[in-house]
Amino acid sequence: GAVVSQHPSRVICKSGTSVKIECRSLDFQATTMFWYRQFPKQSLMLMATSNEGSKATYEQGVEKDKFLINHASLTLSTLTVTSAHPEDSSFYICSARETVTDTQYFGPGTRLTVL
Amino acid sequence: GNSVTQMEGPVTLSEEAFLTINCTYTATGYPSLFWYVQYPGEGLQLLLKATKADDKGSNKGFEATYRKETTSFHLEKGSVQVSDSAVYFCALESGSARQLTFGSGTQLTVLP
Numbered sequence: 121g122a123v124v125s126q127h128p129s130r131v132i133c134k135s136g137t138s139v140k141i142e143c144r145s146l147d148f149q150a151t152t153m154f155w156y157r158q159f160p161k162q163s164l165m166l167m168a169t170s171n172e173g174s175k176a177t178y179e180q181g182v183e184k185d186k187f188l189i190n191h192a193s194l195t196l197s198t199l200t201v202t203s204a205h206p207e208d209s210s211f212y213i214c215s216a217r218e219t220v221t222d223t224q225y226f227g228p229g230t231r232l233t234v235l
Numbered sequence: 236g237n238s239v240t241q242m243e244g245p246v247t248l249s250e251e252a253f254l255t256i257n258c259t260y261t262a263t264g265y266p267s268l269f270w271y272v273q274y275p276g277e278g279l280q281l282l283l284k285a286t287k288a289d290d291k292g293s294n295k296g297f298e299a300t301y302r303k304e305t306t307s308f309h310l311e312k313g314s315v316q317v318s319d320s321a322v323y324f325c326a327l328e329s330g331s332a333r334q335l336t337f338g339s340g341t342q343l344t345v346l347p
Contacts, residue, residue, distance in 0.1 A: 124278065152332060163324065163337040164279075177332065213278065217333075224335065226271075226279040 122148045122218050126227035133204055134235055140200045141230045143214030149194035150216035154224070155187075158211040170197045204234040237262045241325045241338030248315055248345050256310040256341050258299075258325035266327040268292075268301050268308040269335070273322045282310075282323070315345045 123146040133139050143153060151172050156164040168189050169177045176189035186208075188200040197216075201208055213229045242257040260268065270282040270292070283292030288303035297312045308325060325338040 154334065161340075163339045164335075166334055166336070169332045169334060171332075215279075215335075223281060225281075228276075228278040 122146075122216075122221075122223070122225045124214065124216050124225045124227040126212075126214055126230050128230060129228065130231045130233075132233045132235065135205050136203055138200055138202045139204055139232060140198055141212055141214075141232075143197045143199070143216065143227055145195045145216040145218070145225070148216075148218045148220070148225075151194060151219060152217040153191060153197040154215045154217075155189060155197070155199050156213040156215070158213055158229070160211075164213060167199075201232065204232070206234045208232065209234045237266070237327060237329055237336045239325050239327055239336055239338035242341055243339070245342040245344060248343070250317055250345055250347050251314045252345075254310070254312040254315045254319075254343070256323055256325075256343070258308045258310065258338055260306050260308065260325075260327050262306075262327055262329055262336075264329060265303075266329040267333075268299070269326040269328065270297070270299055270308070270310050271324040271326060271337075273324065273340075275321070279324065315343070317345045317347050319343060320345045 127142045153170040155167045158164045167182045170191040172191045178184045191197040215224045215226045238261045267286045269284045271279040272282045283294040285292040285301035291300045299310045322340045324340045326335045
């Protein structure tokens with residue numbers, strides 16, 4: 121089946137630094153990718169919808185200047201957490217919608233820890 | 236807005252027991268409904284889906300029927316295995332970009 125990868129799988133950074141997370145669809149093209157945040161023992165919360173070649177659409181309450189999303193190609197979307205703080209520590213998950221089957225495939229997630 | 240309410244866990248069963256995980260939803264229009272499974276250390280995987288009322292999704296022995304009258308999509312399996320131990324998420328898809336709204340997840344542990 122279709123595979124979505126995320127890099128890195130785990131990152132630890134100091135407060136105030138920026139962190140970039142990559143999401144790639146490995147064997148299919150995705151015009152739409154989604155970014156989620158998952159808190160421990162809680163559900164996935166949609167942060168933004170990323171469309172190739174256009175600006176991302178952010179959910180209410182998500183700061184677009186803090187969580188920068190770039191979807192520069194049909195196989196890559198990036199999420200940059202700018203000036204990270206400890207409250208940004210979380211599990212970030214991306215998904216990509218496969219155009220032919222119209223199915224959403226999920227990446228394995230990235231664990232961000234901000235010290 | 237849209238929401239998904241899922242049976243709270245954790246759920247612990249013995250192998251070959253019957254499984255039901257309840258899921259109800261609130262949505263405008265006619266959403267598609269999904270069950271996703273997350274095995275330890277892995278990403279979410281689509282387990283099954285149903286796109287309209289009375290549809291039954293099934294996969295790997297799991298089933299769920301889209302009940303519009305009760306706004307429910309309960310997950311069932313007649314005989315669970317140890318390998319079914321995972322977190323199960325109920326979700327609905329709606330909106331122009333067809334975003335997914337997830338339930339809180341249910342941790343299932345199956346003991347040998």
